[in-house]
Amino acid sequence: MMEQDAERAVVGTVGLPGSGKSEAAVVATELGVPVVTMGDVIREACRDRGLDPATHHGQIAQRLREENGPAAVAEASLPMIAEALDEHDTVLVDGIRSDVEVERFETAFGDAFTLVRIEAPFETRAERLNLRGRDADTEAGGEPLAERDERELAFGMDAAMARADIVVKNTGSLEAFHRRVRRLLTNGGGDR
Numbered sequence: 001m002m003e004q005d006a007e008r009a010v011v012g013t014v015g016l017p018g019s020g021k022s023e024a025a026v027v028a029t030e031l032g033v034p035v036v037t038m039g040d041v042i043r044e045a046c047r048d049r050g051l052d053p054a055t056h057h058g059q060i061a062q063r064l065r066e067e068n069g070p071a072a073v074a075e076a077s078l079p080m081i082a083e084a085l086d087e088h089d090t091v092l093v094d095g096i097r098s099d100v101e102v103e104r105f106e107t108a109f110g111d112a113f114t115l116v117r118i119e120a121p122f123e124t125r126a127e128r129l130n131l132r133g134r135d136a137d138t139e140a141g142g143e144p145l146a147e148r149d150e151r152e153l154a155f156g157m158d159a160a161m162a163r164a165d166i167v168v169k170n171t172g173s174l175e176a177f178h179r180r181v182r183r184l185l186t187n188g189g190g191d192r
Contacts, residue, residue: 008085010109011185012093012102014160015118017148018125020170020177021094024118027181028092034084038095041076058143058151061097065155074101078108090185098156102163116184117164120171122149 011028013021025035042061043053051060064072077093084091096102096115105113120128126145143151168184170177 007089008109008112009090010081010085010093010105010113011090012096012105012113012115013118014096014102014115014157014164015120016125016152016157017145018129019118019120020128020168021118023170023174023177024116024168024181025092025094027178028090028185031182031185032088033090033092033185034088035092035094036077036080036084038073038077038093038097038101041073058148061155062151070098070100070156071104073097074104078104081108092185096160097152099159099163100156102160114166115160115164116166116168117161119167119169122146124171 013024015021025037028035039057042057042064045064046053046056046060049056049060053060061073068075074096081091081093093105096105102115105115122145129145166184168177168180170180
Protein backbone atom coordinates (compact mmCIF):
# COMPACT_ATOMS: atom_id res chain seq x y z
CA MET A 1 0.00 0.00 0.00
CA MET A 2 2.90 2.40 0.67
CA GLU A 3 4.37 3.93 -2.48
CA GLN A 4 8.04 3.17 -1.81
CA ASP A 5 7.68 -0.58 -2.38
CA ALA A 6 4.76 -1.89 -4.42
CA GLU A 7 5.71 -5.45 -3.46
CA ARG A 8 5.63 -5.13 0.33
CA ALA A 9 5.84 -2.56 3.10
CA VAL A 10 6.47 -2.74 6.82
CA VAL A 11 5.26 0.39 8.61
CA GLY A 12 6.48 0.78 12.17
CA THR A 13 4.97 3.21 14.66
CA VAL A 14 6.82 4.92 17.47
CA GLY A 15 5.47 7.37 20.02
CA LEU A 16 5.08 7.99 23.71
CA PRO A 17 2.20 6.35 25.63
CA GLY A 18 -1.18 7.76 24.64
CA SER A 19 0.11 9.34 21.41
CA GLY A 20 -2.16 7.25 19.21
CA LYS A 21 -0.26 4.10 18.20
CA SER A 22 -3.22 1.87 19.08
CA GLU A 23 -5.57 4.07 17.08
CA ALA A 24 -3.22 3.80 14.09
CA ALA A 25 -3.50 0.03 14.50
CA VAL A 26 -7.32 0.32 14.49
CA VAL A 27 -7.16 2.13 11.14
CA ALA A 28 -4.78 -0.48 9.72
CA THR A 29 -7.14 -3.26 10.79
CA GLU A 30 -10.08 -1.45 9.18
CA LEU A 31 -8.05 -1.32 5.93
CA GLY A 32 -7.23 -5.03 6.14
CA VAL A 33 -3.59 -4.38 7.03
CA PRO A 34 -2.33 -6.92 9.59
CA VAL A 35 -0.97 -5.47 12.82
CA VAL A 36 1.93 -6.98 14.76
CA THR A 37 1.90 -5.54 18.26
CA MET A 38 5.29 -5.65 19.94
CA GLY A 39 3.60 -5.33 23.32
CA ASP A 40 2.01 -8.75 22.70
CA VAL A 41 5.49 -10.28 22.90
CA ILE A 42 5.94 -8.70 26.33
CA ARG A 43 2.45 -9.66 27.52
CA GLU A 44 3.13 -13.28 26.49
CA ALA A 45 6.45 -13.23 28.36
CA CYS A 46 4.59 -11.98 31.45
CA ARG A 47 2.09 -14.83 31.21
CA ASP A 48 4.89 -17.36 30.61
CA ARG A 49 6.45 -16.18 33.89
CA GLY A 50 3.15 -16.31 35.77
CA LEU A 51 2.91 -12.51 36.04
CA ASP A 52 0.05 -10.13 35.34
CA PRO A 53 0.83 -8.13 32.16
CA ALA A 54 -1.11 -5.13 33.46
CA THR A 55 1.13 -4.91 36.52
CA HIS A 56 4.48 -6.21 35.26
CA HIS A 57 4.62 -5.10 31.60
CA GLY A 58 7.35 -2.49 32.06
CA GLN A 59 9.42 -4.69 34.36
CA ILE A 60 9.31 -7.65 31.94
CA ALA A 61 10.02 -5.44 28.93
CA GLN A 62 13.19 -4.29 30.65
CA ARG A 63 14.09 -7.81 31.78
CA LEU A 64 13.67 -9.26 28.25
CA ARG A 65 16.07 -6.66 26.90
CA GLU A 66 18.55 -7.36 29.71
CA GLU A 67 18.36 -11.14 29.16
CA ASN A 68 18.33 -11.22 25.35
CA GLY A 69 19.76 -7.89 24.23
CA PRO A 70 18.19 -4.55 23.33
CA ALA A 71 16.59 -5.91 20.12
CA ALA A 72 14.94 -8.88 21.91
CA VAL A 73 11.34 -7.75 21.40
CA ALA A 74 11.96 -6.82 17.75
CA GLU A 75 13.63 -10.20 17.16
CA ALA A 76 10.65 -12.02 18.65
CA SER A 77 8.33 -10.00 16.38
CA LEU A 78 10.14 -10.84 13.12
CA PRO A 79 8.50 -14.25 12.54
CA MET A 80 5.04 -12.73 13.05
CA ILE A 81 5.82 -9.94 10.56
CA ALA A 82 7.22 -12.40 8.01
CA GLU A 83 4.13 -14.58 8.34
CA ALA A 84 1.83 -11.58 7.77
CA LEU A 85 3.87 -10.54 4.72
CA ASP A 86 3.33 -13.99 3.22
CA GLU A 87 -0.32 -13.06 2.68
CA HIS A 88 -0.38 -9.23 2.68
CA ASP A 89 1.51 -6.43 0.96
CA THR A 90 1.63 -4.19 4.04
CA VAL A 91 2.08 -4.88 7.75
CA LEU A 92 1.88 -2.36 10.59
CA VAL A 93 4.26 -2.91 13.52
CA ASP A 94 2.75 -1.27 16.57
CA GLY A 95 4.93 0.05 19.36
CA ILE A 96 8.61 0.30 18.47
CA ARG A 97 10.52 1.44 21.56
CA SER A 98 14.16 2.01 20.59
CA ASP A 99 16.60 2.91 17.87
CA VAL A 100 18.06 -0.61 18.19
CA GLU A 101 14.66 -2.02 17.25
CA VAL A 102 14.50 0.41 14.30
CA GLU A 103 17.91 -0.81 13.15
CA ARG A 104 16.77 -4.44 13.43
CA PHE A 105 13.72 -3.77 11.25
CA GLU A 106 15.80 -1.76 8.75
CA THR A 107 18.21 -4.68 8.49
CA ALA A 108 15.39 -7.20 8.07
CA PHE A 109 13.24 -5.22 5.61
CA GLY A 110 15.54 -2.63 4.01
CA ASP A 111 13.76 0.02 1.97
CA ALA A 112 10.42 -1.70 2.61
CA PHE A 113 10.54 -0.42 6.22
CA THR A 114 9.10 3.00 7.07
CA LEU A 115 9.14 4.45 10.59
CA VAL A 116 6.24 6.73 11.55
CA ARG A 117 6.44 8.92 14.65
CA ILE A 118 3.09 9.73 16.23
CA GLU A 119 3.13 12.88 18.34
CA ALA A 120 0.75 14.37 20.90
CA PRO A 121 1.33 16.77 23.82
CA PHE A 122 1.71 15.37 27.36
CA GLU A 123 -1.62 16.81 28.60
CA THR A 124 -3.51 15.32 25.65
CA ARG A 125 -1.88 11.93 26.17
CA ALA A 126 -2.67 11.99 29.89
CA GLU A 127 -6.34 12.77 29.17
CA ARG A 128 -6.54 9.92 26.65
CA LEU A 129 -5.00 7.43 29.05
CA ASN A 130 -7.36 8.54 31.83
CA LEU A 131 -10.32 8.02 29.48
CA ARG A 132 -9.04 4.55 28.63
CA GLY A 133 -8.50 3.82 32.32
CA ARG A 134 -4.87 2.94 31.60
CA ASP A 135 -2.07 3.81 34.00
CA ALA A 136 -2.21 7.56 33.55
CA ASP A 137 -2.33 8.11 37.29
CA THR A 138 -1.56 6.21 40.43
CA GLU A 139 -5.11 6.51 41.77
CA ALA A 140 -6.19 4.01 39.11
CA GLY A 141 -3.47 1.68 40.38
CA GLY A 142 -1.20 2.27 37.42
CA GLU A 143 2.13 3.86 36.75
CA PRO A 144 2.13 7.67 36.37
CA LEU A 145 2.49 8.83 32.77
CA ALA A 146 5.65 10.81 33.49
CA GLU A 147 7.28 7.62 34.83
CA ARG A 148 6.13 5.63 31.79
CA ASP A 149 7.56 8.32 29.51
CA GLU A 150 10.86 8.21 31.40
CA ARG A 151 11.04 4.41 31.15
CA GLU A 152 10.20 4.44 27.43
CA LEU A 153 12.79 7.12 26.73
CA ALA A 154 15.38 5.11 28.69
CA PHE A 155 14.84 2.24 26.21
CA GLY A 156 16.02 4.62 23.46
CA MET A 157 12.63 5.80 22.24
CA ASP A 158 13.85 9.37 21.82
CA ALA A 159 16.54 8.15 19.41
CA ALA A 160 13.96 6.01 17.59
CA MET A 161 11.58 8.96 17.28
CA ALA A 162 14.41 11.09 15.88
CA ARG A 163 14.89 8.52 13.09
CA ALA A 164 11.29 8.65 11.88
CA ASP A 165 10.72 8.88 8.15
CA ILE A 166 7.26 10.42 8.62
CA VAL A 167 5.65 12.40 11.46
CA VAL A 168 1.92 12.26 12.14
CA LYS A 169 0.63 14.81 14.65
CA ASN A 170 -2.31 13.63 16.70
CA THR A 171 -3.58 16.84 18.23
CA GLY A 172 -7.05 17.17 16.72
CA SER A 173 -10.09 14.95 16.61
CA LEU A 174 -9.95 11.18 16.44
CA GLU A 175 -11.57 11.34 13.01
CA ALA A 176 -8.86 13.70 11.72
CA PHE A 177 -6.14 11.41 13.04
CA HIS A 178 -7.77 8.38 11.44
CA ARG A 179 -7.88 10.24 8.09
CA ARG A 180 -4.14 11.01 8.35
CA VAL A 181 -3.28 7.40 9.14
CA ARG A 182 -5.55 6.12 6.37
CA ARG A 183 -3.82 8.46 3.91
CA LEU A 184 -0.43 7.29 5.16
CA LEU A 185 -1.27 3.61 4.73
CA THR A 186 -2.86 4.06 1.32
CA ASN A 187 -0.46 6.53 -0.34
CA GLY A 188 2.40 7.37 2.04
CA GLY A 189 1.17 10.80 3.21
CA GLY A 190 2.28 12.22 6.55
CA ASP A 191 2.94 15.55 8.23
CA ARG A 192 6.53 15.78 7.00
